[in-house]
Amino acid sequence: MSKKVLIVDDDPDVRLFNSTVVEESGYTPVEAANGEEGLKMLKQESPDLVVLDVLMPKQSGIRLYRVLKTDKALKGIPVIILSGVAKRTFLRSQKALTEFGDQPVPEPESYLEKPVEPEELAREMRKFLE
């Protein structure tokens, strides 16, 4: 059975693009349109990799990442952040949340800024799935 990649992004065009790259790379895509849905799918689908956007309705990727990396059962799943939000901002926001009393979380396994070339995304995925 091929490995499963969860794509969490509110933009349907981006989800379609990412899903196509995932399929072309020989993996199975599953999709979620926001952080809340993403968390549900994480528990339901047990994916091998997550491609996560940051700025989304309902729950941002920053919060979902934090939930994922502090959950015993989920924290081992590698995460590629794919967002228009800069990596520096992502790291600073995680630091701010830690300072406000939340648990510290590690840096994401990979961080790509949008827009991304299909080959670049495929290459990053292969790093964690092969």
Added chain:
Amino acid sequence: MEIKKLLFVTRFDKLRFDALQSLLDLKKAALNHVVFLNVIERDKVAMRRGKGYEKSAEIRLREKANIRFIDWAETLFEQGMEVGVYIVVGSFASQVIQAAEKESVDLIVLSPDKKGRFEQLYSGSDITEIVHRSATPVLVYKYLSRKGPLAENPFEKPLLATNWSSASRRAIDYLKSLKAVIREVDVVHVASEKDLKGTSAMAIQKTRKENRSKLEDLCDDLEDNGILARPHVYIGDTVEEIDKAARECQSSMIFAGSPRKSLWTDRWGSSIGKALAERSVFPILLIPPKEE
């Protein structure tokens, strides 16, 4: 009734990021989540003869909004706040109501109506429709000048306009929940000419005394809740007098209860809220009564 999550509705021209920054004092009163909404109105991407639906125009407008929101969101994320974004095509009022419901926000912030008086005659005011259909308080944000916000913190010294209705009572509860950001409040009741009982000086003064006494009780209650409060009785046209009171008290904004549905046409109905939103220079917070 805390403000934990607010919906910031912007067309970018009338409501900018500095307006939101002036509201960030609300973090002291529990604010930790901001949701941005930009509504691309249908006429901007409408079908044109020979062109069809302008998908490319929609993409351009979406991406322009997205670039702005990413920049704003980065500032908020770095402060440890949660941020969400909606960029949607559709009717302004409906999209605002839908986003407010989906996200269960505690406050909607928007700019005064873009529609002119003539357009409002046949399609109505967006603000009136939003206040009418939503149970969420609506802050109609105003700038004093093009240079910047009216006040550093609009919640610092509000004017509470009350007429003792259920919507007014909810406005009072709402105000109490914001005591962490409110320094002082002026409470005003506007008596109309027709409220004056009789024509003698004593009868007229009696009306003032009755209202003043109720206001003093209210101010005592607010002070017991840790908010410094001063009572004022004004007389005359409700909208003009509320605006005058706000100027004379050097208020930072106006709080007013705003009835919905069956109460819509009474004297504190749409006309007062709408008129204040349109005519006053002050930001106005319209608070609907609880949903039944």
